[in-house]
Amino acid sequence: MIFVDKDTRVIVQGITGRQGRFHTKLMLEYGTEIVAGVTPGKKGEVVHGVKVFNTVEEALEEEDAEASIIFVPAPFAKDAAFEAIEHLDLVVIITEHIPVHDSMEIKEYARKHGTRVIGPNTPGIIAPEITKIGIMPEKVFKKGFVGVTSRSGTLSYEIASALSKENLGQSTLVGIGGDAVVGTSFREVLEAFEKDDETEAVVLIGEIGGNEEEVASEFIKKMKKPVVAYIAGLNAPKEKRMGHAGAIIYGKSGTAESKIEALKNAGAHIAKLPQDVPKLLKEII
Amino acid sequence: MRLFEYEAKKIFSEYGIKVPKSVVVSNIEDLKKVDFYPVALKAQVLHGSRGKAGLIKFANSYEEAVEKVKELKKFCEKILAEEKIDIDKELYLSVVVDRTVGKPLIIASSEGGVDIEDVEKEKIIKKHVDVFTGLNPYEAREIARKICEDNEIFKKVSDVIYKLYRLFREKDCYLAEINPLAISGSDAIALDAKIIVDEDAYYRQGFEKKGELAYVELSGNVGCIVNGAGLAMATLDTLKHFDLEPANFLDIGGGASEEVMKKALKLVLSNERVRLIFINILGGITRCDEVARGIVGALKELKTEKPVIVRLVGTNEDEGRRILEDAGIYVFSDMIEAVKKAKEVVK
Known part of the structure; x- marks a missing residue:
C-alpha cells in the first residue's frame, strides 16, 4: 500500500x-486510527469518542499523529x-x-514544507480492509494487488466495484481530486505504486482537462508494472466545465483523444468503457 | 466563467492598463455617445475569432454605424464601439494558472494578434511566478525586454505585465490575456481582453453563485441525471458507444435527495428534445431506498409521461429497486443493461 499504513x-x-462528524464515525468503524479532532472554539467537545482541540498544534501536544483529513x-x-x-x-x-x-498557495506551502497533500475535491485514500482517510463507501472495495488512482469519486467506486466483483482486489485507491490544481499528481501516485511491493498492476482513471x-504517460513508459487506463469525457464539448472544476477543454489542450493517445504510446492498455477495466486487467496479468 | 470583452476592459482600466476609448452600445440610442470616428464595432460574444466570423465591423460615420450595429445585434446583446487605433506592432501577453505545476505562468510574445497556440515555440517567453513572493517589477522588465526594443515602449510593456499579474491574482483569474497588446506610437494599448474568472471564488469576488447543479446542454434526446462528474461523463460516453445521443450532462453531486432530484428532473425536462430520462446513481453512502423515494416523489410531482430508466446500486439496493418497480420505472443494477434498455425504448 502507498502513502498510508494501518498505524x-x-x-x-x-x-x-x-x-x-458523519465520516469520523465511518472511518472509526473501518478501523482508521483517529486520534484527535480540531475545530477552533470547540475544545473540550468529544465526537464519537474523539477529543476535540482548538488547533492542530494543541492536538499534537497530547496525541501523536502523521496525517490530517480536512x-x-x-x-x-x-x-x-x-x-x-x-x-x-x-x-x-x-x-x-x-x-x-x-x-x-496550498501546493506551494506543501512544497516548501515537504508535506504530501492529496486533493482538494477528493474522496481521499483507502487501503481496503486496513484503513481509509476519506469518504468512499467501503463496500465496493476489496483487499488485493491492484493500485487504483482517479480524478473522480463515483467513477472510481464504479470501477473498484467492477474489479472487486471479478476478485481483483485493490492495494490502495488514491483519489487525486477533480480540481485544476491538486497536491499530488497522477505521476507521483504511479511512482509510489511502481515501488510498492503489494501492488502488481495499476488502474488509472482520468478525464478531460489539463x-x-x-505527464503520467512519461512515467508509464518507464514502468515495469502494467497500467490499464480509462479516460472519461470523449463526448464533452469544449470550454464547458463538466462538473469538476478541472474537467474543461480549452482549445486543443485537455481533450480525451490527446490523453488516450499519450497513454497508448506509453504502453498503457486503454479501456473503452469503465466496465471493460477488469476484463483488460485479467488479459494482461 | 469567461467575462465579456467590455467587462474585462473595465477591469483593465481599473488597474491602469490602457484600453481604447469606447462606448458600450445596448441600443441604437447609445451610439449618439460615440464622438470618435472611424469606429470599430465589436460584437460582445464569448467565443474567439470574431474577425473571421464577421462580428467586428468598422464605420466612418454615425449613419454607417447605425446600419452595422443593426446587423451585429442579430448575434449579441451588446456591442463595444471603440476608437480605431493605428497599430505599429502587436504583442501577446497573458497570465494563466499552470495546472501541471500549480503556479501562475506568464506567457509573452513579440508575435501578437494570432492564436498563441500557432506561434513558433522560440518566439514564446514563459515564466513561472512564486505565488507567495509575487511578481517583482524587475521580473516584469526581464520579460518585457525580450519582446520589445524601444526604451519608452519597454517601460510601458513592463508596467502592463506587472499590472496584469496583479489583476490576475486579485481577481481570482484562471486566465488574464491581452491579445493583441497594440504598440501605437509610444503607447501600449490592450486592443482585446480575455478574462476567465474562477467560479469557485464567487464568494469573495462579488458575483452571483450559480446553482449547485452542473448542467451542460448537448444536442441529443436522452436526458441524463448522474451523481458525480466523472461518472456523468462516463455515462455520456457509454450512451454514445451504444449509438444513443445524450441531451445533456448533469452532475447532481454525491447525495441524491428528493429535493435535488426534483430540480434535476425539472432542468432535464426543460429541454424539449428529451424523449427518455436516464438516471445513473451509484449510491455510496447515500441509501438507495432514499434515492428511489426521491425519484418517485419527484416524478409524481412533475407528472411527466416520458419513460424513465434508472440504474441504481449501493446500500439498500433491493429496497430501492422494489420502490421503483412498484412505480412502473425500469430499474437495473448493471449500467450496460440499463443503456441497452434505453436503446430499445428510444427506437
Whole structure:
C-alpha cells in the first residue's frame, strides 16, 4: 500500500461539522486510527469518542499523529490546510470548491514544507480492509494487488466495484481530486505504486482537462508494472466545465483523444468503457 | 466563467492598463455617445475569432454605424464601439494558472494578434511566478525586454505585465490575456481582453453563485441525471458507444435527495428534445431506498409521461429497486443493461 499504513494516526479538521462528524464515525468503524479532532472554539467537545482541540498544534501536544483529513468549508480551507501542512506529513483535503488561487498557495506551502497533500475535491485514500482517510463507501472495495488512482469519486467506486466483483482486489485507491490544481499528481501516485511491493498492476482513471494524464504517460513508459487506463469525457464539448472544476477543454489542450493517445504510446492498455477495466486487467496479468 | 470583452476592459482600466476609448452600445440610442470616428464595432460574444466570423465591423460615420450595429445585434446583446487605433506592432501577453505545476505562468510574445497556440515555440517567453513572493517589477522588465526594443515602449510593456499579474491574482483569474497588446506610437494599448474568472471564488469576488447543479446542454434526446462528474461523463460516453445521443450532462453531486432530484428532473425536462430520462446513481453512502423515494416523489410531482430508466446500486439496493418497480420505472443494477434498455425504448 502507498502513502498510508494501518498505524497512520489521523487528525480530523472540521470534526464538529455535519460531514466531519458523519465520516469520523465511518472511518472509526473501518478501523482508521483517529486520534484527535480540531475545530477552533470547540475544545473540550468529544465526537464519537474523539477529543476535540482548538488547533492542530494543541492536538499534537497530547496525541501523536502523521496525517490530517480536512472537512473545513471552502472559504476557510486554505488556512486549515496551511496549519496541517506545517505540522504533519500527509494532508487529505476533502473540501470542494476551493478557489484555484488558494490551491496554488496550498501546493506551494506543501512544497516548501515537504508535506504530501492529496486533493482538494477528493474522496481521499483507502487501503481496503486496513484503513481509509476519506469518504468512499467501503463496500465496493476489496483487499488485493491492484493500485487504483482517479480524478473522480463515483467513477472510481464504479470501477473498484467492477474489479472487486471479478476478485481483483485493490492495494490502495488514491483519489487525486477533480480540481485544476491538486497536491499530488497522477505521476507521483504511479511512482509510489511502481515501488510498492503489494501492488502488481495499476488502474488509472482520468478525464478531460489539463495534462495530468500526459505527464503520467512519461512515467508509464518507464514502468515495469502494467497500467490499464480509462479516460472519461470523449463526448464533452469544449470550454464547458463538466462538473469538476478541472474537467474543461480549452482549445486543443485537455481533450480525451490527446490523453488516450499519450497513454497508448506509453504502453498503457486503454479501456473503452469503465466496465471493460477488469476484463483488460485479467488479459494482461 | 469567461467575462465579456467590455467587462474585462473595465477591469483593465481599473488597474491602469490602457484600453481604447469606447462606448458600450445596448441600443441604437447609445451610439449618439460615440464622438470618435472611424469606429470599430465589436460584437460582445464569448467565443474567439470574431474577425473571421464577421462580428467586428468598422464605420466612418454615425449613419454607417447605425446600419452595422443593426446587423451585429442579430448575434449579441451588446456591442463595444471603440476608437480605431493605428497599430505599429502587436504583442501577446497573458497570465494563466499552470495546472501541471500549480503556479501562475506568464506567457509573452513579440508575435501578437494570432492564436498563441500557432506561434513558433522560440518566439514564446514563459515564466513561472512564486505565488507567495509575487511578481517583482524587475521580473516584469526581464520579460518585457525580450519582446520589445524601444526604451519608452519597454517601460510601458513592463508596467502592463506587472499590472496584469496583479489583476490576475486579485481577481481570482484562471486566465488574464491581452491579445493583441497594440504598440501605437509610444503607447501600449490592450486592443482585446480575455478574462476567465474562477467560479469557485464567487464568494469573495462579488458575483452571483450559480446553482449547485452542473448542467451542460448537448444536442441529443436522452436526458441524463448522474451523481458525480466523472461518472456523468462516463455515462455520456457509454450512451454514445451504444449509438444513443445524450441531451445533456448533469452532475447532481454525491447525495441524491428528493429535493435535488426534483430540480434535476425539472432542468432535464426543460429541454424539449428529451424523449427518455436516464438516471445513473451509484449510491455510496447515500441509501438507495432514499434515492428511489426521491425519484418517485419527484416524478409524481412533475407528472411527466416520458419513460424513465434508472440504474441504481449501493446500500439498500433491493429496497430501492422494489420502490421503483412498484412505480412502473425500469430499474437495473448493471449500467450496460440499463443503456441497452434505453436503446430499445428510444427506437
